[in-house]
Amino acid sequence: MNPTRNLLAIGMVALMGNTSASADDAKEEAVEYRKSVYEVIAWNFGPMVGMVKQEIPFDAEVFARNAKRMAVMAPMVAEGFIPDSITDDSTAKPEIWERWDEFQAGLDKLTEESAKLSALASQGAPLPALGQQVGAVGQTCKGCHDEFRKE
Amino acid sequence: MNPTRNLLAIGMVALMGNTSASADDAKEEAVEYRKSVYEVIAWNFGPMVGMVKQEIPFDAEVFARNAKRMAVMAPMVAEGFIPDSITDDSTAKPEIWERWDEFQAGLDKLTEESAKLSALASQGAPLPALGQQVGAVGQTCKGCHDEFRKE
Numbered sequence: 001m002n003p004t005r006n007l008l009a010i011g012m013v014a015l016m017g018n019t020s021a022s023a024d025d026a027k028e029e030a031v032e033y034r035k036s037v038y039e040v041i042a043w044n045f046g047p048m049v050g051m052v053k054q055e056i057p058f059d060a061e062v063f064a065r066n067a068k069r070m071a072v073m074a075p076m077v078a079e080g081f082i083p084d085s086i087t088d089d090s091t092a093k094p095e096i097w098e099r100w101d102e103f104q105a106g107l108d109k110l111t112e113e114s115a116k117l118s119a120l121a122s123q124g125a126p127l128p129a130l131g132q133q134v135g136a137v138g139q140t141c142k143g144c145h146d147e148f149r150k151e
Numbered sequence: 152m153n154p155t156r157n158l159l160a161i162g163m164v165a166l167m168g169n170t171s172a173s174a175d176d177a178k179e180e181a182v183e184y185r186k187s188v189y190e191v192i193a194w195n196f197g198p199m200v201g202m203v204k205q206e207i208p209f210d211a212e213v214f215a216r217n218a219k220r221m222a223v224m225a226p227m228v229a230e231g232f233i234p235d236s237i238t239d240d241s242t243a244k245p246e247i248w249e250r251w252d253e254f255q256a257g258l259d260k261l262t263e264e265s266a267k268l269s270a271l272a273s274q275g276a277p278l279p280a281l282g283q284q285v286g287a288v289g290q291t292c293k294g295c296h297d298e299f300r301k302e
Contacts, residue, residue, distance in 0.1 A: 033194045043180075
């Protein structure tokens with residue numbers, strides 16, 4: 001192994017800081033991580049919604065690319081919800097950990113519907129079919145937000 | 152198309168806000184997006200570095216999963232750098248847009264090296280080979296940070 005590269009890798013971790021000095025730090029990091037995952041999902045989902053609402057021109061390639069990204073991102077949400085990770089920056093309700101199985105099932109549904117949307121898009125499904133599946137994904141977002149997110 | 156679902160989808164976009172009222176809003180959103188992409192990349196890269204440094208136990212499955220995520224995330228960075236998108240929350244230098252081709256080449260290198268890491272990990276490469284490629288990815292991070300990120 002090239003020692004220079006190895007040192008650089010060590011430096012990267014110091015820069016990017018995914019090691020926690022305390023339980024509080026771990027919670028702050030988990031909140032920042034999951035908010036980032038949601039942000040990236042929203043960035044990609046927004047144009048898909050715009051396309052199915054015909055507010056922006058339909059671009060099948062961008063749609064399929066964004067849907068694929070969402071399908072990869074959706075399963076990344078859960079690990080950001082480490083036990084009792086509520087901070088000032090968080091909008092999570094404590095019910096998440098009191099009713100974890102229900103919350104996890106909601107996230108699984110997001111993953112499942114996102115995978116369906118990606119499959120449809122990659123197969124070149126027509127816009128109405130994509131619109132219906134975008135709605136199904138949106139339902140899974142709304143379901144968890146209504147139950148588990150503070151106003 | 153199911154109109155109830157369609158309405159929900161409309162609501163989701165309003166909630167998640169990927170439509171911009173102004174150029175300033177667009178810049179704020181772009182900065183938030185790209186910082187989120189970096190955050191998610193760092194969250195996944197950190198444990199890989201920990202494993203190749205043997206600070207945490209090697210888990211081939213987690214390593215391959217995280218490497219695949221990085222390979223999907225790396226090509227997502229560039230679109231967050233819309234022209235002159237520097238805000239109070241940004242650490243980007245104006246040189247990015249003055250030397251865009253060089254910056255883009257750096258991002259392409261990140262994508263390329265991340266794809267190689269994912270390929271190695273999915274093929275079950277041994278830890279030293281993974282360590283070398285983690286170093287190569289870290290080099291691409293460092294290269295751009297040194298040139299294009301404020302201290």
